[in-house]
Amino acid sequence: MAATFGRALVTVPPQMASSCEVRQYIRWNKAYQTWRGGPPHSGFPASAAYDTWHEDRDSADKRYGHRSGIHSDPTAGADEYLTDGRRDQLNGSAYAGSDAPQSAAPAGATYNFQLKVIDRANADTVRASSSIITVNW
Amino acid sequence: MTGYRPALRLEAGSGASRLSGVVTLASPGGRSVRLWRPGNSWGDAVLSFELHQGDTTAHIIRKAQEYTRNVPAFVDIPPGDEQRWLFTLGSGEWEADTPIDQLDWHGSRLIAIYDVPGTPEARQNGVWTGRLLSAPVLLD
Numbered sequence: 353m354a355a356t357f358g359r360a361l362v363t364v365p366p367q368m369a370s371s372c373e374v375r376q377y378i379r380w381n382k383a384y385q386t387w388r389g390g391p392p393h394s395g396f397p398a399s400a401a402y403d404t405w406h407e408d409r410d411s412a413d414k415r416y417g418h419r420s421g422i423h424s425d426p427t428a429g430a431d432e433y434l435t436d437g438r439r440d441q442l443n444g445s446a447y448a449g450s451d452a453p454q455s456a457a458p459a460g461a462t463y464n465f466q467l468k469v470i471d472r473a474n475a476d477t478v479r480a481s482s483s484i485i486t487v488n489w
Numbered sequence: 490m491t492g493y494r495p496a497l498r499l500e501a502g503s504g505a506s507r508l509s510g511v512v513t514l515a516s517p518g519g520r521s522v523r524l525w526r527p528g529n530s531w532g533d534a535v536l537s538f539e540l541h542q543g544d545t546t547a548h549i550i551r552k553a554q555e556y557t558r559n560v561p562a563f564v565d566i567p568p569g570d571e572q573r574w575l576f577t578l579g580s581g582e583w584e585a586d587t588p589i590d591q592l593d594w595h596g597s598r599l600i601a602i603y604d605v606p607g608t609p610e611a612r613q614n615g616v617w618t619g620r621l622l623s624a625p626v627l628l629d
Binding site for chain 2: 376378411425427453454
């Protein structure tokens with residue numbers, strides 16, 4: 353089964369755009385963990401627990417919204433910062449992201465997702481949070 | 490992207506497991522080629538295998554993966570460069586109609602298939618689409 357998140361644009365506070373970054377967090381439930389026998393994939397440590405928020409990532413530990421660094425993985429339309437519609441990874445004040453999570457988990461297993469904007473220049477203070485999206489597999 | 494075909498090459502049968510080896514996709518001409526990067530549902534689904542034994546063919550595909558961050562990431566392969574996938578079909582990541590550990594591979598021929606459908610994401614990102622078959626490798 354698969355789910356798709358539409359492309360979203362998130363505007364971060366313009367006075368500090370370059371210091372703000374988007375993060376995506378994921379939480380899976382006990383039914384998922386029991387079925388899977390652990391976290392969703394090898395990008396998460398084996399000790400990652402259910403019913404706990406974790407920063408989302410892929411199996412190569414690439415994560416959403418990192419402007420630079422080892423977790424950064426700019427992808428056109430799916431994980432990138434923009435200025436006037438053009439990629440501007442370090443300074444862009446708009447963020448375009450999408451996700452298409454997939455799982456073979458049985459009914460009863462769930463993922464929750466939430467986006468946050470954090471201020472890297474101020475101890476990762478959370479500047480904005482999205483609502484929580486639930487995916488029922 | 491049409492009119493240009495990267496080159497697919499399969500090397501297999503020489504390791505401890507005969508059903509293991511490496512698949513190479515090269516950009517042999519004077520231009521780069523854009524390919525899906527493994528690690529997402531677009532890039533992981535493009536590679537499969539066929540094991541031919543007499544009149545019988547086993548289709549071997551990658552097992553369904555779990556994706557939480559799933560984005561259509563691609564990589565540009567410069568002219569003369571290549572993308573390589575190491576594979577071990579008995580690793581548990583692959584499946585066939587018959588359990589792979591029960592397949593009789595002696596004297597069989599293994600073929601790698603690289604098949605990229607023309608999805609909207611492929612068109613948007615200019616990723617090469619098409620179907621390539623490797624030359625068969627005899628497993629003995």
